[in-house]
Amino acid sequence: MEPLFHRNAHSAVRHHGGGGLILGGIGVMILFGAFAVMLASQSHTQDWVPLLIGVSLGFSTMMFGIVYHFTH
Numbered sequence: 001m002e003p004l005f006h007r008n009a010h011s012a013v014r015h016h017g018g019g020g021l022i023l024g025g026i027g028v029m030i031l032f033g034a035f036a037v038m039l040a041s042q043s044h045t046q047d048w049v050p051l052l053i054g055v056s057l058g059f060s061t062m063m064f065g066i067v068y069h070f071t072h
Contacts, residue, residue, distance in 0.1 A: 017072050021065025029058030 032054015039050060 018065040018067075018069030021068060022062050023065075025058045025060070025062025025065060027058075028061060029055050032058065 032050055036048055036051030036054065040048060
């Protein structure tokens with residue numbers, strides 16, 4: 001049987017989720033940003049649509065993770 005202090009300390013810790021979503025959103029922005037820079041450097045049209053898609057998708061994922069973290 002565990003000591004009373006250890007059981008109470010362990011049960012008092014509440015883990016808030018959403019950290020993976022926050023990091024995933026940041027990762028999506030970095031990956032799409034790198035992809036957009038590589039694509040724009042190879043083409044003559046300098047198409048930045050993948051950058052806009054990646055930043056908006058990553059930002060919305062990151063914000064959802066932040067809201068989930070503070071509400072759960």
